[in-house]
Amino acid sequence: MERTQLNRTTVIARAAELADETGFDAVTLAAIARSFGVRTPSLYAHVRDLAALRDGITALALDDLTDRIADAIAGRSQYDALLGFAAAHRTYLQEHPGRWESLHRRAGAGAVEAPAARRIVRVTDAVLLGYGITGDDRVHATRIVGAALSGFLDLERIGNFAHSTPPAEESWAELLDALHLILTHWHHRGELREKEIS
Structure with a gap:
């Protein structure tokens, strides 16, 4: 069997696959190395340490999710865009549970400063701008x-x-209706609060 060419991209991609199969917390450098049939030190030429590997999974997940969101909200606004945005998250979790887990942790600089992090901010902003x-x-x-x-x-x-x-x-449908209501009346929330108090 031909051995996979190791580089940062292939190492992180394999780590993301293992995260989906075994859970994000189960991903270790040793497990990745075993899956490639190499010794663990061979990976250090491509990822600095376990923290860098996990940030790599997070950045990859952000990129994947952003692509899905962008497709789901294209040409839509307000409620329709919110529905697409939410559905993209839900299907991503269902198909990639380990990668989803990687998005729900305190990420390091390698993930926070990645281009993928800026991309997901932009597509989220697109939904909010509609409101x-x-x-x-x-x-x-x-x-x-x-x-x-x-x-x-x-x-x-x-x-x-x-x-x-x-x-x-x-x-789920009730949640999306509630979020739509919140976002639709966002600029009047102060007035509504004052009415409740008075």
Whole structure:
């Protein structure tokens, strides 16, 4: 059997595959080396250490997810764009659970400063711009949407919604409706809060 040519790209790609198969936390340099049939020190010419390897998986996942989001929101705005954005996250988790895990950790500079990180910010901004959300408000809205989607999907992934009715699919639709409502009325939230207090 022909041996795969080792380089940074092939090493990280193999690590991402193993993350999906065995879980992100199970990925080690030794496991990657075994999968290539080489000794662990052979990998240090391509990745500095385990932290760099894991940041590489995160950057790869960001790139993959960004491509999916870009396709899902193309030509859409507001609710339709939000639906595409959310669906891209959900299908990515279903197809690449280990890579999804890599996106839910405190990433190092290798991931945070990667071009992929800037790309996913741009596609997220595109969704928010459809609601007229700009400036510093983008950060708040991004965190709220991200926390809602990730929280739901992580709970669904571990089976927390499997023991009760209605089905999670209905709750997913309710979540997206709620997020749409929040984003639609984003610029009036202060007024609404004051009305509630008075």
